[in-house]
Every structure is written in C-alpha cells, then in structure tokens.
Amino acid sequence: MNKKKIIVPLFLLLAVSVYFIAFHKDKSLQYIPDNADTVILIDTKKLTGQYLFSLATHPLKWSGSKAKSKTSGSLKDSGIRIPDFLQIFHIKDTKFSEWYSVLELKDSQKLITYLKKQNFVAKGNNRFQKEQFFVMIEGNYCIAGSSDLAFETLQKKLLQNSVHHVWEADRFIQNTLGSISFISGQKIRNFSIELNEDEIEIKNNSDIQTFNTIASKLQKGNQFLELELDKENIRNFTRFFNKSIADSSQVVSLKATANLQQINDTIVTYEYDDNFNEVEKKTVQKITQPSYMINIQSNNPEKTWKYFQSKMWINAENQFTAIPFQPNEIKRNNKGVVIKSTRKPVSLSPQLKENYMLIRNNALLYSSLKTxxxxxxxxxxxxxxxxxxxxxxxxxxxxxxxxxxxPLILRW
Structure with a gap:
C-alpha cells in the first residue's frame, strides 16, 4: 500500500483533532439569566494553553505541580465538565458580593467526593458550603456561588425551564483570556482581561499610554491609598453599593489619602471574685486602622452637610459615622466638606487632576486579615x-x- 495514502489521511485526522481540542469553542452561553447585569467570561482553552506554555518554559515548576495535584485533587477529575467559556454572573438588584456560575457535570458523585476533600460541609439537599462559597448539585448540573440566596431562582430559570435567552460569547469577548461585561437593557459594555507575566490588566480600549501617564505620576508616593474621582466616577463606584451620593448630595469631586497603622486597643471586661465583687479586667490587643483625610468638593456645601445629617452620618461630636474607623472629625468649608482621622492625621497627596484610585500593598493589611x-x-x-x-x-x-x-499563572 502506498505510504502517502496512509500518511495524508492520518495528518488530516490529527489536524482536525488538534483544532477541536485546542481551538474549536462552543460559543453559546446557556447559563446566564436574563436578569444578569454583569457577566465575567473566562476562555478556558486559552487559559489552559497559556498555562501549559508557561509550565513548559519553567521546568522548576514541574515536580511541584505534580505533588500538589496528588495531595489536593485536580479540578479536571472533580466530575465537572469544563466549559469552553466559564460563565460567572451577577444578578440585578442583589448585593455586590453575590456572584454565581452554573456548570454541567459528568459525574455528580465525583464532585461530592472532591468537595469533601476540599473541606466543604454538607448542608443537606445536595448543598455544600465552605466559608463564603456555596455549591448545590441538581441532577447533571451544579450551581456555585458566593451566596446561596438565588439558588432556587436559578434552578427554576436555567435548569428546569428550557425556554430562556441564550447569549453568544462574541457579544462579550474578543480573542482575550477573559472579559467583564456590564449589561444595561440592550447595551453591553465590554472590558477585556489579560493575564501577563506579573500583572493582570482590565481595560475597554487599546490605548494604554494615557493610563501609563497616570501611573507614572504616582510612582513617588508611598501612601496605602490615594484617589481622585469626579462626579461620574463617584456615581459609578457608589452604584455598586446601591447609593446615590453624587446625585443627592451635590458632591462633584472627591480626593482622599490614607495610611495604615497598628494601634493598641484596650478591651475592658468584668469578672467576679470569690466574694462576688465585680473586678475590672483590661486586655490590650494590637489592631490595624487607617489614618486618612478626605476632601469632598460640592456645588452646595450646606446641602451636602444636610444630606449627611439626614442619613445620620454626623453625630453630636461632629464625627462622620459612615466610616467605621474612629475617631474622626468632619468639618464644612466654603468649598465642601473635609473628613479626617484624629488619632494620627495625614496630609493629602498633591492634586493630579486625573481620575484614579491607587491601593498599595502593606504588610499590616494582610497580616490583619485573620479569616x-x-x-x-x-x-x-x-x-x-x-x-x-x-x-x-x-x-x-x-x-x-x-x-x-x-509568572502569575504558575504562582497563583
């Protein structure tokens, strides 16, 4: 038999196999509800390719990755069918912290075994929880989320109801590792997600020069937090928390600087001696708190002040109680309102006349996060x-x- 007649079909078969394994993607997004207002997509095939390339170019990671997979279990062996596009969504009019995803299962018993290995606690009715992560198994599907409040609704809308809107991935993502999309009626605003050697970038445009200009202006600082926001940016940020400060309080801009410090906090408790006399006991513990100054510019400082009072954010000692870190003081001037901590005051960083928010890492931050x-x-x-x-x-x-x-993909 002619060898060419054998080699050519085998080559074509190999090429088709490689295409379907590495490049062909199912772009129908069946598990995003109609009332989702934010969607995160992750291209799992692109992520896998980037991971394998990074792994191949960093041999020192080979033995470590094998050891880790044996002890902790591999997600690909958990009974979950990995989709071409992982779909994570937020539902309109729910808390910002509530995010969900629906996944198909190859083997529900394997998933239960995997969850137990990961120290999930069975809550009954095929529900499992580990801290603030929840999973519900429903037939050949599972719903995962940072909350379980919408599980029944998603179960009825997406799993039991065959008639629902199916999105196309091309409406959200274009040849990037991932995307974040904000949905408002028929309008969708897309932001690409790129995972680089030592950074993650999220953006809605390819012009990075303007952003780099802002970043270069901030290089000399060392504060934990620096920010400048105009009215539109204030509106965008407060919208996540269902607030309307920019519209209701006449606020037009905000500038803030903050640092972290460790302080001694005295806790007073009471015990009783053998004669039932009350004995005061003091315990000193170290806690981390910010020192900050916030300058709020307003079109109408008096109206801004009255708005804060109406929200019960100003107490009799002129402290701004909406900020939980006390003590502080709030004062009104002819341009707006200034809020500052009184324990260890800080000064505002120089005005850049840009819209930005910069959070620098600080050892006091992650050392204080006990959970x-x-x-x-x-x-x-x-x-x-x-x-x-x-x-x-x-x-x-x-x-x-x-x-x-x-690189980050091998570190995290």
Whole structure:
C-alpha cells in the first residue's frame, strides 16, 4: 500500500483533532439569566494553553505541580465538565458580593467526593458550603456561588425551564483570556482581561499610554491609598453599593489619602471574685486602622452637610459615622466638606487632576486579615499595587504583582 495514502489521511485526522481540542469553542452561553447585569467570561482553552506554555518554559515548576495535584485533587477529575467559556454572573438588584456560575457535570458523585476533600460541609439537599462559597448539585448540573440566596431562582430559570435567552460569547469577548461585561437593557459594555507575566490588566480600549501617564505620576508616593474621582466616577463606584451620593448630595469631586497603622486597643471586661465583687479586667490587643483625610468638593456645601445629617452620618461630636474607623472629625468649608482621622492625621497627596484610585500593598493589611487561609494571604502579599484609571470613556484597572521567578499563572 502506498505510504502517502496512509500518511495524508492520518495528518488530516490529527489536524482536525488538534483544532477541536485546542481551538474549536462552543460559543453559546446557556447559563446566564436574563436578569444578569454583569457577566465575567473566562476562555478556558486559552487559559489552559497559556498555562501549559508557561509550565513548559519553567521546568522548576514541574515536580511541584505534580505533588500538589496528588495531595489536593485536580479540578479536571472533580466530575465537572469544563466549559469552553466559564460563565460567572451577577444578578440585578442583589448585593455586590453575590456572584454565581452554573456548570454541567459528568459525574455528580465525583464532585461530592472532591468537595469533601476540599473541606466543604454538607448542608443537606445536595448543598455544600465552605466559608463564603456555596455549591448545590441538581441532577447533571451544579450551581456555585458566593451566596446561596438565588439558588432556587436559578434552578427554576436555567435548569428546569428550557425556554430562556441564550447569549453568544462574541457579544462579550474578543480573542482575550477573559472579559467583564456590564449589561444595561440592550447595551453591553465590554472590558477585556489579560493575564501577563506579573500583572493582570482590565481595560475597554487599546490605548494604554494615557493610563501609563497616570501611573507614572504616582510612582513617588508611598501612601496605602490615594484617589481622585469626579462626579461620574463617584456615581459609578457608589452604584455598586446601591447609593446615590453624587446625585443627592451635590458632591462633584472627591480626593482622599490614607495610611495604615497598628494601634493598641484596650478591651475592658468584668469578672467576679470569690466574694462576688465585680473586678475590672483590661486586655490590650494590637489592631490595624487607617489614618486618612478626605476632601469632598460640592456645588452646595450646606446641602451636602444636610444630606449627611439626614442619613445620620454626623453625630453630636461632629464625627462622620459612615466610616467605621474612629475617631474622626468632619468639618464644612466654603468649598465642601473635609473628613479626617484624629488619632494620627495625614496630609493629602498633591492634586493630579486625573481620575484614579491607587491601593498599595502593606504588610499590616494582610497580616490583619485573620479569616484568610494561607493561600489567600500569599496571593495578597504577592500584590504590589492595584490601580484604577479613567479618561473620558476609557477605563483601566491594573493588578500589579511583585517580580518573581515564576509568572502569575504558575504562582497563583
């Protein structure tokens, strides 16, 4: 038999197999409800390709990755069918912290075994919980989320009802590792997600020069938090928390600077001696609190002050109670309102006349987060800074990690 007649079909078969395994993607998004207002997509095939390339170019990681997979279990062996596009969504009019995802299952018993290995606690009715992460198994599907409040609704809308809107991935993502999309009626605003060597970038445009200009202006600072926001940016941020400060209080801009400090906090408790006499007991513990100054510019300072009073945010001692870190003081002037901590005052950083928010890492931050596990603490400690910037209709977010021997995809 002619060898060419055998080789050519085998080559074509191999090419078709590689295409379907590595490049062909099911772009129908069946598990996003109609009332979703934010959608995060992750291209799992692109993520896998980027991971394998990074792994192949960093041999030192090979033995470590094998050891880890044996002890903790692999997600690909958990009984979950990994989709071409992982779909994570937020439902309109729910808390900002509530996010959900629906996944198909190959083997529900394997998933239950995997969850138990990951220390999930069975809550009955095929529900499992580990801290603030919830999973419900329903037949050949599972619903995962940072809350379980919408599980029944999603079960009825997406799993029991065959008639619902099916989105197309191309409406949200275009050849990037991931995307974040904000849905408002028929309008969708897309932001790409890129995972680089030591940073994650989220943006809605390719012009990075303006953002780099903002970043370069902030290089000399060392404060934990620096920000400047105009009215539109204030409106965007407060919308996440169902507030309307910018519209109701006449606020037009906000500038703030904050630092972290460790202080001694005295806790007073009472015990009783053998004669039932009350004995005061004082315990001193170290806690982390910010020192800050916030300058709020307003079109009408008097109206701003009255708005804060109507919200019960100003007490009899002229303290701004909407900020939980006390003590502080709030004062009104002819341009707006100034709020500052009184324990250790800080000065505002120089005015840049840009829209930005910069959070620099600080050892006091992650050392004080007692509820985080070691992996989560390692991730936070590895971050150098988080920077948000805005110019007109262009938005950027950069999560910058410290330089390391391994790229982020192998570190986290």
């Amino acid at each position: 985080l596990n070691n992996t989560e603490k390692k991730i936070i400690s590895d971050i150098d800074y988080v920077l948000y910037g805005n110019k007109a209709q262009n938005y950027w977010v950069k999560i910058k990690a410290n330089k390391g021997e391994l």
